[in-house]
Amino acid sequence: MIYNIVVFVDLKDGVLDTAGKAVSKSLKNLGLSHQERSVRIGKTIKLLIEAENDAQVEKQVITMCETLFANPVIEQYRYEITKEA
Amino acid sequence: MTVYVLTFPGSNCDQDAVKAIHYLGYRAEILWHQDTCIPSDARLVIVPGGFSWGDYLRCGAMGAISPIITALKRYAQDGGYVLGICNGFQILCEAKLLEGTLLRNREQDFIARPCYLKVENQKKPWLSGYVKNQIVNFPIAHHDGCFWADDATIERLEDNHQILLRYCNEEGQIDELINPNGSKKNIAAICNARGNVVGMMPHPERNVDPVISWNILAGSGAPLFHGIMETMQ
Numbered sequence: 001m002i003y004n005i006v007v008f009v010d011l012k013d014g015v016l017d018t019a020g021k022a023v024s025k026s027l028k029n030l031g032l033s034h035q036e037r038s039v040r041i042g043k044t045i046k047l048l049i050e051a052e053n054d055a056q057v058e059k060q061v062i063t064m065c066e067t068l069f070a071n072p073v074i075e076q077y078r079y080e081i082t083k084e085a
Numbered sequence: 086m087t088v089y090v091l092t093f094p095g096s097n098c099d100q101d102a103v104k105a106i107h108y109l110g111y112r113a114e115i116l117w118h119q120d121t122c123i124p125s126d127a128r129l130v131i132v133p134g135g136f137s138w139g140d141y142l143r144c145g146a147m148g149a150i151s152p153i154i155t156a157l158k159r160y161a162q163d164g165g166y167v168l169g170i171c172n173g174f175q176i177l178c179e180a181k182l183l184e185g186t187l188l189r190n191r192e193q194d195f196i197a198r199p200c201y202l203k204v205e206n207q208k209k210p211w212l213s214g215y216v217k218n219q220i221v222n223f224p225i226a227h228h229d230g231c232f233w234a235d236d237a238t239i240e241r242l243e244d245n246h247q248i249l250l251r252y253c254n255e256e257g258q259i260d261e262l263i264n265p266n267g268s269k270k271n272i273a274a275i276c277n278a279r280g281n282v283v284g285m286m287p288h289p290e291r292n293v294d295p296v297i298s299w300n301i302l303a304g305s306g307a308p309l310f311h312g313i314m315e316t317m318q
Contacts, residue, residue, distance in 0.1 A: 015233065016188055067150065068147075071179065
């Protein structure tokens, strides 16, 4: 079975996000108001995995997240798994 | 006794490291990321600077899971000396051979300039050629050099004397103004708890041959390498 995987990787709370800070400044320059220090920039990773069942694919996704997609020192992750139509 | 310099796709400071080692009179050889062992005559392994895997995903993330780093972990476990410079520091943090991580510089800019650094202690064998509070100067050239770890880790690094160099000014003052990239506590170089693995963002190999050191504290990188090669523990 082919599964559609989407992984969202975000910075943990309390980790300095200099890119978010820069974007916040730019929003301000554009006159677009928002709460200061609230801009946080993450990343999305998409892939397809062939697996026998839901449990097997979830195990693989977690391993990918833990060993490569996210750095646990500064990042957290969540994922969405759907069956490819 | 040989210094082995690892190379990855995108490494560009490997030859600088080899040339510096040769200049100081030692043997240096290159290893490739697909190699699976560190030779037994290794006295030091250098993980050099550059843009391995284009800094894709995270700096050093893919280097950290390459076969040669798997071999490096065994070598470090056995007490072998490892020096990660710039991208090498990033790889060692990703590989969990060192604590913390390197974030994008505070001002978002790529910074390339000479940098004064204060020697925090005389951690053997790395800093045995210096004295405490000595000022050295190694250049920095990085986009993601902001050292970050949670407060508990920083406190532990401080208490265990694992912080080796801090960014400072010419007079040795350490403060936010002189901090080039936002690193916590101006940390420029650390070691692991055992003291055999070191990572630093500045480039000591670029201040070994006085010809390329801008005449600023010329040759102040040399004692670092002599310390490892000459000091037998």
